[in-house]
Amino acid sequence: MAMNWRQTVVPDMFDNDIVPFWNGLKQHKFMLSRCRHCGAHYWPMALCPKHEDNTFDDMEWTPTSGRGKIFAWEVVHKVKTPAIEHELPYALVLVELDEGPIFATRLAGRSPPGLTIGLPVEIAYEDVPETGLTLPLFKLST
Amino acid sequence: MAAANQKFAIVGLGQFNGRGLAKSARTLQAEAARLAIADAGLDKKDIDGAINGLGVGGSMPGGGGWVDSFSRVLGLPTKFYWTVARGGTASIIGIVAATRALELGLADYVVVACAEAAWSNSHGKLATSPLGRGRAGRGNYSLGTEMLGFSAAQTAAGLHGFFATRHMHEYGTTSEHFGAVAVSCREWANLNPTAQMHGRPITVEDHQNSPMIVEPYHLLDCCLESDAGVAIVLTTAERAKELKKPPVYVMGLGFGDHARQQWWDKTNYTQLDVAPAKEAAFKQAGIQLEDIDCAQFYDCFTAEVVFQIEDYGWCKKGQGGPFAAEGAMAPGGIIPVNTGGGMLSGYYLFDYTGLAEAVVQLRGEGGARQVKDAEIALVTGHGGEMVIPGMCSTHACAILGR
């Protein structure tokens, strides 16, 4: 029996840099890494490139809006794993978040018709009880 | 013309491709190296430097462990054996390393080799091996979001499609334009008996009717899966003159890497980082665009060809689609592109596919697909971490000449 792909996302996959992001999701918070100097946001963690003298201590994870616009999209029609086939076709999107960074994710459910660059989207938290994690899927804003 | 003032040359080439070769990638790599050494008219005992230029660097994705050395398999008496790679820029990085080693006097003859059993991995009895999961593997660096659909897409198409939709959005490029690239490469493949898709002509209509894999990409927008091996032998220009085959000189090498622009400046989604690579390589080679007789572009997907034909300046930015539709890259066109069929119709082996074809053309060994009087060839590589949104940020450029 093939495993539901949602259950294959497990904490063992995460490196230390990304753990705060996933901990935030559990509380339905969409965390980005923020620069204490200028307020610019990044995902995943990075040293704000706008300054010469900052350090990683100048970056902090902070809850954000979880909203943005489609920056690029594609629709998956073919997969190799039979366990995923019943979900086809589904959309993958690059979201340009309102706070700035680009976040790559999947739209919940089947691909909606008329996908286009610029459409507003927002976080659609999907809890996975088997793993205790919450997945950061997105959906079209209504 | 190119021969004056050149320091390093490719003097041996081994290449083969197929489906179901029933060998490990290690053995295929050793076989490619053996062929290249023989092609140069050298003996194994002459080879004192070896470079493993594979698409992945270090350990294999999925925990495949250490990569065994092909020099061990062949019993080469080398002074060094290095692994160098960054995705599909592996051969050009290998040439950088090899030429520097020659310059330092670390070796006299260096073999750079690559092989993959990608077709067998996904279709054959080896299908459970780590690489058989497709090229979506990301090594050990994990953001933990891969499973949100990207691994479910399971192929590099799911990672490259975004760039195509951006180009369509910004410039009005159409799927039929991408189809014209596929047709162009197939026309070349039909002149190359060793191409995987030789004898199977296609039209743009066939492209449109081929199954949708990851919209906007149809099946015919995607490169092939192949079992393949390529190796080259490099030496100094001085030594090259004494050998069997006409030397193919390494005239210029350049790189660009726009990871920062992709991730943080949110630019460069409809182009590759050609500008710095082109500037460096063309300057070293002392050439202009019009000096190039054929271009061997990295064509993992059709849009990458559109990007590069624009980024190098054969047409205006955004006009690559119409340029392809006019047949400008096809046999008889303005600039012969991917004259062996490329990875779309020839075989897949990172930037080695284009490198090998450039050597064939510059030696005049192209048969029915030979570009008349080919003296200077452009080869490109495209690679990097496949962690979206910053994906394949490296562009590599090599100018070869005779």
Ligand SMILES: [Zn+2]
């Ligand atoms: Zn800052």
